[in-house]
Amino acid sequence: MSLKLELLTPELSLLIFALLVILLDLGIKQKKVLAGVSILGLLVSGGFVLTLWGRESASAFNGMFLVDPFALFFKLLFLIAAGLVILASQDYVSKFARFQGEYYALILISAIGMMLLATTGELISIYIALELSSISLYILTGFLKDPKSSEAGLKYLLLGAVASATLLYGMALVFGLTGKTRLTEIAQAIQTIPLTTLLDSPALLLGIILLACGFGFKIACVPFQMWVPDVYEGAPTPITAYLSVASKAAGFAVIARFFYTTFGVPDWLSLNWGILFASLSAITMTLGNVIAIAQTNIKRMLGYSSIAQAGYLMVGLAAVGVASMADTLGRSGLLFFLASYTLTNLGAFIAIIAISNKIDSDLIDDYTGMGSRAPLLALGLTLCLISLIGLPPTAGLIAKIYIFNAGVHYGLLWLVVIGVINSCISAYYYLGVVKVMWLGAPVSEEKVPSSWALRIVLALTCLGVLVLGIIPGKFVQIAETAVRIFTS
Amino acid sequence: MPHQVPWLIWLSPMFSFIIISLILRPFFNHHPKLSGYTTIAAIGISCFLSFWVLIEVLKAPGHRLEIPDIQWVVIEDGISIHLGLIVDALTAVMLIVVSVVSLLIQIYSQGYMHGDPGYPRYYAFMSLFTGFMLGLVMADNLVFLFLFWEGVGLCSYLLIGFWFHRPAAANAAKKAFIVTRLGDFGFLAAILFLFYHTGTFDIERLHSLAIAGTLAGTTLTWAALGIFSGAAGKSAQFPLHTWLPDAMEGPTPVSALIHAATMVAAGVFLVARFFPLFEHSKVALTIVAVIGAFTAIFAASMGLVMNDIKRVVAYSTISQLGYMMLGLGVSGVAVGIFHLFNHAFFKALLFLGAGSVNHATGTFDIREMGGLRRVMPWTYITFIIAALSLAGIYPLSGFWSKDEILIYSFKTQPFLFTLALITVFMTAFYIFRVVFVVFGGEYRGTKLAHHSEHKLHESPAVMVIPMVILAFFSAVSGWLNLTGNFGEFLGHGEARGLLEGFFGILGKPLPWLSLIVAGLGIYLAYAMYSTRRISPEAVGRTFVPLYTTLSRKYWFDELYERIFVGKTLVNGLFVGLEAFDTYAVDGSVNGIADKTIATGRALSRVQTGQLQLYGLFIAMGIVAITICFYFFG
């Protein structure tokens, strides 16, 4: 057995750059260089990902480390998200006197954690990867050290730790039941146990529930969503953006792989967790949307909105569970939705970073008349909000069509109906912001300036949102290839 | 021809709109000219590609190109949404009309809009309009057709109200929007009705269903009438005609492009596009012909007495659109569209002439003008050509298409023929009244004291050159059908020899009749307004009631004001509806909204900020899920 180190090149190169950033921070006065080095690291890592793309699926370390299109898709997604977040942090970071190197390095390290999370197929490494990304994010959340940021960090850390203990207990039960830690072996072991319903095996039942809960914390579905608004409000805004997209996508990546590989067969088992996610999905999207209406702080509003979006995403997850062996459809909707959501939500947060930083407020009321004070930012934000609702000509529409189509196809019509009603509810608060920005009389005539870095990143994300919305064909194919590995 | 070409035709102006609004306006606001150049370049590309498409369509068997659909969203065993274009003879002709006229008008606008603070905004909207209009004539299914349809309506609204600080412009924009919406309501109903009955939005499928007889009887008639109601709104047919004269509040090039040559003709185009449906419903086709003929004479009569040059031309537009509808109603696509094709050029030219005159004198009131033939020779000559063409004088373009309409209506609907013939007389009279009053006699301007005659000047070359080009088209565009080729291209009639076409027509009695009638109209105008052998004031006094009726536009504005706004006639009904709206509709809608918001507030109160409560929820959640599994799993 060879080490096959070339399969690890994306993670290894990124790690080297993360360490390099910390080292450079010691000796360099011009801190902008650090951002450049970090971006370079992401690009190099992305390059390695692309060289691996299109190859045969391979594995290293005895099947612990899987390199398949599914993993590579998510790796690219995390790299893009991290890159955009770093670019969007420019204004923010210049406020810190110290620790700029650590800030960038931690973003890179958490990206490594997420990449590992999407790529591992073994219990221990899943846990390590999860904690690697989470612990970096705890620190980043509390990075500002002001009362709000520290409080957010504390809440995130303590609840995260409880959730990961829960997850661990679930893992221990599954390990105890099968004696294996590799997902494929666990699946084989489960098939040999003579079971007809889940109630026959309390260990498996509890294991599945605890695992779902542990991962559910990561994707912030009900009832594990309560940390979201507080943490989002307190964290530095770029980190909020990062949390809301990358961390969530990582959660979905690991759930999709874990549940599908481990509990995909027999059918009744798969149906069980499919229905579990379907029910949680319905509650999650409804709760997220309804509470979002009452919000006055835009970061909190987007926090609840991201809970609702997780609800839509879980429709795809539920479809996978309900029809595990059918084909790739459900997951393809999931991946496309994640890509679309990542770009859209990042775009919205970038606009908010740009605006809030200058007007020093996160209140929706203070966004009044932003259409005339900062037309480009307001336009970008409007586009992203429209995409979050799921209106043409944006990525959000295509993503929703996909994922709801999957739902209808696999007999989850009731869930799709709830989803559509929820989309209508969500239009109320998203469009509320749009209305305030364009139709409200500006509080002051003063223009809101924004840096070129932010403008370029915002333009890039908006372009992405439009491209995915107008010519989705190519990306749909990519998303479909990425999940085909599971059908063989 | 690459399949991207037809797509590029309508996307090119769209890109121009995006570039102007996202790049040029925010960053290069000090160089407004750039937006004009961008628009002209983009529409120039469309124009070039349109000719390319035309040549390809001419060569293609059956005069139609197969453009493969773009698979927009395709999900295995699931939803699939295709985007497609129809490129047939009708499309090709419309593409040429829209892109050529639009290009010339964009060039002209550089002079007319010079120095206007809204210059980039103007060009952004014009690009957007052209893009929508080009998309409209190519759309292959009802949903996209309707989107483009509403898109041009929106642009029309924005451009009528371009000088939004003028209350008249703002009101006119609103009126145009509301009145055309009434027609669109019928159109939308027809779309849904058709979908309900056939399960398809695809236009060509609907055609084949109508031809096969699957779609027939009252269903077909109602669908056709619904489509016609949309067409009538857009093409300002009676009784939805009132918005078009008011729409003259917009900049004159806008009137030329949108409210003369293209958008208002979209109604005619729509009927032509769905002609297989109309063809199989005798009732619908007759209604189209009757409404068309009536609108023609009705609008022409109001044009007789207007003193605003743009309003005269606007009523003339309504009247000519009526002609086109009549042409469609009595004989088919080829005749109606041929008139649309010719009309686009000479009517755009008339508007540009009016704009040019306005540019010099600062007014649209013909009583304030006079004697302009000496100072504005180019405008004068081109205006005369357009006027002769409109009046239908041999051998200018208007003659050929109008003549065909008259011939066919004589064969099938003699009564409508009489109306049309009277309209010929009125048309010749009102347009030459304008010619003699504006260009003949001496300058009478009082409005602008400093405008003594020597300060009056010809418009700049950017304005004159497009007018000259349009004049050329106005003169010769009718010759395209001399050999019957144009008709044959659109699937109608048979080819004949060139000379036979050019002179042969003079051997028949009907063309002579219409020429004599038109000549009489011109002579009467000459006698009244040039030599003053007949005093117009005396005529006005003799027919006071008639004159008042016409100049008050048959009191239609007042009538609509009463019905739609004043609440006098239908006060009771409105009160009832309002009560229903307030208590039943608003009540339930607001009730649901309020309850949702209240629930949101209540639920967000659970979010106390207490970390351990959150932890407790996690724990309770786990327990609840386990219990659920125990009972339902």
Added chain:
Amino acid sequence: MSVSLEHYLILSALLFCIGLYGALSRRNTIVILMSIEIMLNAVNVALVAFSRYIVPLVLTGQVFALFVMVVAAAEVAVGLAIIIALYRSRETVDVEQADLMKG
């Protein structure tokens, strides 16, 4: 009576619940961190016991437990740092006081 797998599992479950109760009820953030440590160690007990009884020949469970300890140590280090930061700005480690953000 010999000690069987069940005994270890019951011990582990009890420890886990005690830890969870502590985490949800104690006001002092340091104590909450300690309670979470108890939860993690409960898992470790289960892991090692499973490993010993189900697959006695391989050490997967033990290795897993070691990793959990390492990660837990890192988590506690970060936790303490955040608590100190919070203490500096608020002068309290009482978790009930940390409610700047709600609604």
